[in-house]
Amino acid sequence: QIIETGGKTDNQTPFTTLTRVKAARGDILDKNGNLLVSNRASYNLNINHYVLLNASGTNNNLLRLVKRCEEVGITYTEHFPVSLERPFTYTLDKQNATWQGYFQKYLEFMKGLDSDITAPLLIEKLRDKYDLPEEWTDDEARKVIGLLYEMTLRKCISSLPTYVFIEDANDEELSAIVELNIPGMKVEASTVREYNTKYAAHILGYV
Numbered sequence: 001q002i003i004e005t006g007g008k009t010d011n012q013t014p015f016t017t018l019t020r021v022k023a024a025r026g027d028i029l030d031k032n033g034n035l036l037v038s039n040r041a042s043y044n045l046n047i048n049h050y051v052l053l054n055a056s057g058t059n060n061n062l063l064r065l066v067k068r069c070e071e072v073g074i075t076y077t078e079h080f081p082v083s084l085e086r087p088f089t090y091t092l093d094k095q096n097a098t099w100q101g102y103f104q105k106y107l108e109f110m111k112g113l114d115s116d117i118t119a120p121l122l123i124e125k126l127r128d129k130y131d132l133p134e135e136w137t138d139d140e141a142r143k144v145i146g147l148l149y150e151m152t153l154r155k156c157i158s159s160l161p162t163y164v165f166i167e168d169a170n171d172e173e174l175s176a177i178v179e180l181n182i183p184g185m186k187v188e189a190s191t192v193r194e195y196n197t198k199y200a201a202h203i204l205g206y207v
Helices: 049-053 058-072 097-110 119-129 138-156 171-178
Strands: 035-047 163-166 185-195
Touching: 035 138, 035 171, 049 058, 049 138, 058 138, 058 171, 097 138, 119 138, 138 163, 163 171, 171 185
Parallel strands: none
Antiparallel strands: 035 163, 035 185
């Protein structure tokens, strides 16, 4: 897609997104036809980091997003390894080795952030790097930084899939978020595996 080229059409900016398409697995029944394992239709709310980061008012949009989630009581996904409230402390011990490695790559990508930086100083420096308004409270800044962290990771680690902001969202949650009209938000159909028995977990795949 070429927009406002100014007569120059030889410049190309490649952009790639990785999407994992989940195939619905088959139902499992016993010999009498009773349903043991089935699928339930669900919806995920994804964020296209490229679209949102390149739209105007990104920081304000993200603040609106986290505030709406707090109002409605929506739990969303983010992996920024710093506590949500002051005094800020690292929560790396609650993450697996993979996400700990992602955090180290993030520090390298952001430049000027040492691996031994304290959590409060990290928040302070990221406020400057992301140009967050001074009037925002530290708690507001931390929540927005958490979302910016997820999107920045997908810039420095191309193998990461699209950011799933809310997984298995219900109708009320979807309508509350979608009506904000934030660029880059997309509803994606998915399925959730449901187990109708507590037996034979080693065979049916349920732990």
